[in-house]
Amino acid sequence: MYMIETKNLTKSFGSLTVFENLNVTVKKGEVLVIIGPSGSGKSTFLRCLNHLEIPNKGEVFIEGEKLNTKNRKHMRNTIEKVGMVFQNFNLFHHMTVMQNVIEAPITVKHENREEVIKRAKVIIEKVGLIEKVDDYPSKLSGGQKQRVAIARSLAMRPDIMLFDEPTSSLDPELVGEVLGVMKDLAKEGMTMVVVTHEMGFAKDVADRVIFMDGGKIVEEGMPDEFFSNPKEERTKMFLNKVL
Amino acid sequence: MLGGTRMDISILKDMFPVLLQGSLLTIELTILSVVFGTLIGIVTALLKLSKNKFMAGVAGFYTWIFRGTPMLLQLIALYYVLPSIGIQLSPFQTAIIGLSLNSGAYMAEIIRGGILSVDKGQFEACKSLGFTYLDTMKRVILPQTFKIIIPSVGNEFITMLKDTSLVSTITMSEVMRKAQILSASTFRPMEAFFIAGCLYLLMTTIFTTVFSHYEKKLSVY
Numbered sequence: 001m002y003m004i005e006t007k008n009l010t011k012s013f014g015s016l017t018v019f020e021n022l023n024v025t026v027k028k029g030e031v032l033v034i035i036g037p038s039g040s041g042k043s044t045f046l047r048c049l050n051h052l053e054i055p056n057k058g059e060v061f062i063e064g065e066k067l068n069t070k071n072r073k074h075m076r077n078t079i080e081k082v083g084m085v086f087q088n089f090n091l092f093h094h095m096t097v098m099q100n101v102i103e104a105p106i107t108v109k110h111e112n113r114e115e116v117i118k119r120a121k122v123i124i125e126k127v128g129l130i131e132k133v134d135d136y137p138s139k140l141s142g143g144q145k146q147r148v149a150i151a152r153s154l155a156m157r158p159d160i161m162l163f164d165e166p167t168s169s170l171d172p173e174l175v176g177e178v179l180g181v182m183k184d185l186a187k188e189g190m191t192m193v194v195v196t197h198e199m200g201f202a203k204d205v206a207d208r209v210i211f212m213d214g215g216k217i218v219e220e221g222m223p224d225e226f227f228s229n230p231k232e233e234r235t236k237m238f239l240n241k242v243l
Numbered sequence: 244m245l246g247g248t249r250m251d252i253s254i255l256k257d258m259f260p261v262l263l264q265g266s267l268l269t270i271e272l273t274i275l276s277v278v279f280g281t282l283i284g285i286v287t288a289l290l291k292l293s294k295n296k297f298m299a300g301v302a303g304f305y306t307w308i309f310r311g312t313p314m315l316l317q318l319i320a321l322y323y324v325l326p327s328i329g330i331q332l333s334p335f336q337t338a339i340i341g342l343s344l345n346s347g348a349y350m351a352e353i354i355r356g357g358i359l360s361v362d363k364g365q366f367e368a369c370k371s372l373g374f375t376y377l378d379t380m381k382r383v384i385l386p387q388t389f390k391i392i393i394p395s396v397g398n399e400f401i402t403m404l405k406d407t408s409l410v411s412t413i414t415m416s417e418v419m420r421k422a423q424i425l426s427a428s429t430f431r432p433m434e435a436f437f438i439a440g441c442l443y444l445l446m447t448t449i450f451t452t453v454f455s456h457y458e459k460k461l462s463v464y
Contacts (some may be wrong), residue, residue: 052367076373090364104372107382112259126309136464156372231264 001064003028003160003191004049009058011044018044019215021058026160029189033202033223036212037238042195045163045212049193050082051075063159080108083153087165089145091137097124097148098133101155108154116155125150127181143174147181154175161185163194198242203227211235254434258425262435265421266442272417273404273446275349276342280403283343283394284350289380290356303353309348315409317341322413338410346403353395357388390444397454401447418442 004026011018019041026032034042047053049060051067055095060067063080091099101120110158124130127147137145146166163182167175179201186192186205191203198203202223203210209226211219219226219235227243230236290302309317318341319403325332332340361384369379389396422439426432 050371053368076375079371082371084368086364086367088364090362090368092368092383094389094390096385103382104374107378108373108375138464153372160446185461 002026002061003030003063004062007059007061009045009048009052009055010040011048011055011115017215019212024210024217024219026191026193028191030207031186031190031192031194031205032208032210034193034195034210035052035197035199035202035238036218040212042212043164043213044135046162046193046195050079050084057121058100062192070214074231075123076108080156081159081210083156083161085146085149085161085163086099087150087168089137089169090155091145091149093137096134096136097129097140097151100137101146101152104152104156112209120155123154124148126154126184127151128177140211142170143177146170146178150178150181150185160191160193162203163192163196163197165197198238199227199241211238213238215229250433250437251431253439254429254431258429258431258434258438259376259427261425262418262421262438262442265418266446267415268415268417269404269407269417270345270446272407272410272415273339273400275339275405276346276407276436277400280346280350280399281341281354283347284354285385287290287351288354292350292358305344306348309345310352311350314341314345315412317345318409318413334410334414338407338415340412342403342407345406349399350396353399354393355393357383357392358448360391361387363434368412391464393458393461395455397451399451400450400454404446404450405443442464 004024006024008021009022009024009057010020022045024032024045034046042049044053048055049062051060051069060079062082065074067075067078069075084191086143093101094104098117098120101124102113102116105116105119106113120231121130121133124133129147129151132140132144132148137148137178140148150161150166155224166182167178169206170178175198182192182194182201185206189206194201194206203222206223209221210217211226211230211232213234219230221231226235227239284443287305290298291306293299318337320338321332322334323339365387365436366379369383373444374382407417408419410417411423416424418439422435426435429435452454
């Protein structure tokens with residue numbers, strides 16, 4: 001069984017087709033990195049995986065469970081297993097770091113507050129922000145915010161983590177701290193799908209790289225081969241520009 | 244100076260307790276109607292934003308009526324028309340219902356605007372974490388909405404405080420009605436309305452202070 005499987009996934013906005021008939025699978029513990037120019041449909045594809053965007057056609061299976069818009073409760077329960085990290089963090093502005101991290105396990109899973117706090121401390125420690133637990137997001141740097149966002153997702157004990165350009169809105173000197181946390185996660189065996197422009201991260205951490213352009217998967221491969229010996233002309237052109 | 248007569252301090256002293264008592268009713272009416280109005284406003288705003296066209300239409304019709312007609316007319320309608328269809332309410336009940344419905348229509352628009360100005364990413368974060376719609380609203384969106392709308396709510400509160408004077412038309416003895424009665428019975432309009440004016444200023448000042456304190460408290464994030 002795949003952790004994620006899409007079958008003929010198609011998404012369009014009005015008359016604009018973003019992508020058509022995408023079939024992608026992700027295995028347990030695999031780190032899949034999706035790269036490609038802006039407007040290639042990679043973020044929209046990622047957002048379809050937890051139905052932040054509802055695909056027009058095709059299906060998404062999470063651990064074998066089909067996401068079904070008609071059965072909201074089943075869908076929520078399935079999506080709980082999928083953590084998501086956004087480009088703009090989307091932390092809850094009115095909550096401290098600790099409150100951000102414990103909110104979902106308490107509200108969504110109705111877990112015991114004391115136990116969640118205990119677990120949250122471990123997670124916040126792991127992302128290196130234990131001294132910030134009582135600060136509001138407005139007091140944090142971009143890199144710190146993104147690390148809190150990762151901690152908030154991890155508190156739900158997800159099986160899969162989706163990253164939507166997690167470092168794209170960060171100052172260059174803050175990118176490293178976020179990528180560091182993501183590398184640790186990958187080492188621990190987390191199944192991850194990462195949309196990014198960080199080629200270094202893709203080379204070091206990815207198990208598989210997908211290059212998307214114009215709503216199509218142009219090329220797919222192991223990072224070593226993908227970066228040193230790309231087969232498609234379009235991939236070569238893109239890599240020449242960004243590397 | 245009014246009509247050649249000076250303001251009489253001893254008359255002021257006599258009138259003050261009566262009008263103070265009236266202003267307690269004013270405060271009671273204001274707080275109750277804004278609290279109920281807020282609850283009505285939250286529900287109405289959520290209905291207006293919902294995908295259910297019928298419920299959105301009902302909510303739209305309600306705000307259309309209550310924002311589009313004078314409150315004086317609404318109060319008179321409730322007080323004089325409802326009995327004719329067999330609903331008998333006391334003046335106080337009529338006042339609370341009328342003021343709350345009116346306030347609710349304005350609050351609905353304030354709250355709807357507040358919800359719309361919350362960053363879309365907050366909804367997406369909730370959805371990705373598995374929140375239900377109600378939990379999303381209750382735990383994340385509405386708390387942030389309140390921070391945004393506090394100045395407008397303060398404004399609504401003060402408008403309502405002054406508009407409670409309209410319930411004098413349905414025989415409620417709030418501060419304005421008491422001032423009218425006193426001025427008529429003593430032929431001293433200047434003293435009566437001077438005190439009434441001072442009491443209104445005092446009340447609005449207190450509420451303004453409370454709201455700006457609350458606003459500061461929420462500005463920590």
